[in-house]
Amino acid sequence: MSKRPNIRSGVVSPPTSSIPEGGDRAASGDGGDQNHIRLGIAPLAANPSLRDLAYEAIKNAITGMDIYGSPEEFRLDERQLSQDLGVSRTPIREALTILEQEGFVRTVPRRGVFVVRLSKQQIIEMITVWAALESMAAYLAADRASSRELRMLRKLFEEFECAPDSEHMHEYSEANIKFHQMIIRLGDCQLLAEMSANLLIHVRAIRNVSLRQDNRAERSLTEHMQIIDALEARDGELAARLVRQHTLGLAAHVDKHGLFS
Numbered sequence: 001m002s003k004r005p006n007i008r009s010g011v012v013s014p015p016t017s018s019i020p021e022g023g024d025r026a027a028s029g030d031g032g033d034q035n036h037i038r039l040g041i042a043p044l045a046a047n048p049s050l051r052d053l054a055y056e057a058i059k060n061a062i063t064g065m066d067i068y069g070s071p072e073e074f075r076l077d078e079r080q081l082s083q084d085l086g087v088s089r090t091p092i093r094e095a096l097t098i099l100e101q102e103g104f105v106r107t108v109p110r111r112g113v114f115v116v117r118l119s120k121q122q123i124i125e126m127i128t129v130w131a132a133l134e135s136m137a138a139y140l141a142a143d144r145a146s147s148r149e150l151r152m153l154r155k156l157f158e159e160f161e162c163a164p165d166s167e168h169m170h171e172y173s174e175a176n177i178k179f180h181q182m183i184i185r186l187g188d189c190q191l192l193a194e195m196s197a198n199l200l201i202h203v204r205a206i207r208n209v210s211l212r213q214d215n216r217a218e219r220s221l222t223e224h225m226q227i228i229d230a231l232e233a234r235d236g237e238l239a240a241r242l243v244r245q246h247t248l249g250l251a252a253h254v255d256k257h258g259l260f261s
Contacts (some may be wrong), residue, residue, distance in 0.1 A: 050091035055098050063106055063114055067205040074115040124251045128201050131247035133196045136244040137187030142236035145186040153182055154228050177204050
C-alpha cells in the first residue's frame with residue numbers, strides 16, 4: 001500500500017520514488033482511481049527579486065512617456081538605468097528581456113534597446129480592441145459601480161467646466177487617462193482589466209497627442225460627460241455605445257491626423 005502523498009503549497013510531492021524532470025504521475029492516497037500530476041516547478045520566492053522590481057519601475061516609466069509626441073526614437077541606456085535604480089546591470093537586462101517579450105521594447109543589433117512605437121495601422125487596430133474592452137467594462141459598470149464611485153468619475157473633470165486651454169492640457173490629459181482606467185476598473189472584471197493593461201501604454205500616448213489636435217479636447221470633455229450621465233442613469237447599453245463611439249472616434253482621428261508611419 002502506497003504512502004499518502006505530501007501536499008504543500010498546492011504541489012503534490014511523490015510518496016517515495018523520484019519523479020523524472022518535466023512531471024510524472026503519483027498515485028492518489030485517497031484510494032481513488034485518479035492520479036495527481038506533479039509539475040516540474042521551482043518554489044516561489046518569498047520576496048520580489050531585483051529583476052521584478054526593475055521590471056515594474058521601467059514599465060511604469062515607459063507607460064508615463066509621451067511616446068508619440070516626438071518623431072525621435074527613445075533609446076534606453078542600460079548603464080544609466082542601472083545607476084538610476086541602484087542595481088547591477090544583470091537585473092536590468094533580465095527586466096528588459098521580459099519587456100521585449102511583452103512588446104514594450106525592442107533590441108536593435110549594434111544600436112541598443114528602444115521603446116516600441118507602433119505603426120498607424122497597428123495603433124488603429126489596438127484602439128479598436130480597446131473600444132471593445134472598454135465598452136463592455138462600461139456596460140458592466142452601469143450595474144456594478146457604486147454611486148460613490150460614479151461621483152468620483154465625475155469629480156475628475158470638476159475643474160474643467162469648459163475645454164481646457166493649452167496651459168492646462170497636461171492636467172486634462174491625465175484626468176482623461178484616469179477616466180478610461182476607471183471605466184475599466186468599475187467594470188469589476190479581472191480578465192478585462194488584464195487584457196487591457198498592456199494596451200494602455202499606447203492608448204495613453206496617442207490620447208496625449210490627439211487632445212492637442214483639431215479641437216478634440218473640447219469634444220472629448222462633452223463625450224465624457226455623456227458617458228457619466230449614462231452610467232449614473234444605470235443605462236448599460238447606452239454607456240457601452242457611447243464609450244465605443246468615443247474610442248472609435250479616436251481611431252478615426254488617428255487615421256486622419258496621425259503623422260507617424
